[in-house]
Amino acid sequence: MNMSKLTPDNKQLVLGTALWGWGIEREQAYQLLEQFLLSGGTMVDTAANYPINKRQEDFGLAVRWIADWVAHNGNSKLALTVKIGSTDNLGSPDVNLAPDDIDRASSILSGQFGSALSCVSIHWDNRSEDDVQGATIAETVEAMSRLERQGLGIGLSGIRHPEVYYKANPSLAQKWAIQVKENFKTHAARTAYEAWFPDAKYLAYGINLGGLKTEATKTNSSMELRNINIPHAFTEKLVEFINAPHEFEPRPTTLNELALAASFVNPALSGIVIGPRNTEQLDSTLGYWKLLQAQADKSKGQKIFNQLFEELPSD
Template sequence: MQYTHLGRSGVRVSRLCLGTMNFGEMTDEPTSFQILDAAVEVGINFVDTADVYGGPQPPDMEKGFGLSEEIIGRWMAQRGSRNDIVLATKVYQPMGLGPNDRRLSALHIRRACEDSLRRLQTDHIDLYQMHHIDRFTPWEEIWQAMELLVQQGKIIYVGSSNFAGWDIATAQGAASQRHFMGLVTEQSLYNLSSRVVELEVIPACRHYGLGLIPWSPLGGGLLGGVLKKAASGRRAGPAMKEKIEQYRPQLEAYEALCEDLGELPADVGLAWLLHNPVVTAPLVGPRTTEQLTQTLRAAEISLSEDTMRCLDEIWPDPGGEAPQAYAW
């Protein structure tokens, strides 16, 4: 396994990040344990979750809420593997029906962190990520809450998720005024079929030294050989069928290129992300150990300049970076 720095921080993480959104909902606890064991065994030391993962969100909230964190916590307690991983979780999403059970008020950040620590059965979170921008809470309040958690040793680094480029700039400006490190990562939707973050988010990450953690790196399965799977009889859901028809010409060209390369489409899609120097680690969310093993090939693939140009032709970028993409 290859390793890189977590943004501009000194800590090093694996080039693939184990996403655990399926734990507790799509993947049962014994299988989740097997996936975590297999990930550590192959050298993956970066594990991502969120307080909201594992079950239904309000207003349902019947059972399983926060279960992903609980599963990881029990795994660490039983395996004694806390020091083997860089553990990331998130705050923002609704965790109850009350008016203060969500977003990024200092009150909710404090309560949510304590709850995550309890579920994870640990005394600290390595990367505490804001799951979304909060347009109603001032940065002075957010950073004061995060600074206190750092001072208390409950979190080490802070990251963002689903931020716009100007949100990153605003956050870092406010952090700098407080002589605080601020953000070290941004987690965004990014894959060959969804490249809008190349306009402003990626330039902002590069400027401020944030490592990008792409979520949905295969477009929800679109880039995982969906045409070949359909030809073999595997059925796709209505939403995927609609996407397939929308992108059919690109998919045909893409899967043909991958076949010429002798590589699986999923591996090429992940390898393409890893060629971007701003990317720290794509999030992979296997539901089985076999799926996890299949993703490891991506870290070994080196794509030629010709192949990168072909991929750009099949899946065009948004025109470059802003403002050059739409102005001189």
């Protein structure tokens, strides 16, 4: 997938792998990947430190699984984004983002994935614009610029000071594919980036609040693994909308479909990263997405969901 084709008018679903090795076993992961590709999907997102389950022996497990799959399925249409920089999967802010680190990581990834490697993305960067760190960020951006000139897509995710990235090379402002946490509770990350990168490509993750369900949270669920708690009143309001009369079609019947619909009509988003736990969830998501592509009135939907956002209770 050419990252330049990723636009709000050509909104893409991206298969996420954050839970591969953390509630999703290898065979399940391959089933998800193969079913996604057979459905016509191409874009898959991973990170060098997935799964972030605080088990050091699992550092890089998702990348290794995908590399093994690619080695046996070389002719697939996979377009892989790999986020790099994090030095562990413990949730620490430590990164290796010097030019040599980036060049080494991208070289290894190119060797593992060949033409399947579509985009290399910076994953977490808390550095600021002081005399030392600002210069280091400029070097990071220059290394990413070289990758872009070589034909790779470039991305950002979890950047604390996007203004420093912009100032380091304004000519890249439209080139970045930026991943942001965006859902019914927040769009703060995108707002922070848009002040500097108004024309970048934005991909939302966490759209369904970590797997929010109307029923009680199940053991080993995504929400439990990530220790996510959503107030009951918030969930009630979303369920109320699903059951209330409204004019949006195709009508969402689950909270996941509601999140997909809101993301689909959001004109700021070029893609949505999904994280199904099993093939049944993937089937459901893909089926509803096709209905959205065929039936949804984006302009009308945007007005409907803007009103829903205004009515949701705050924390």
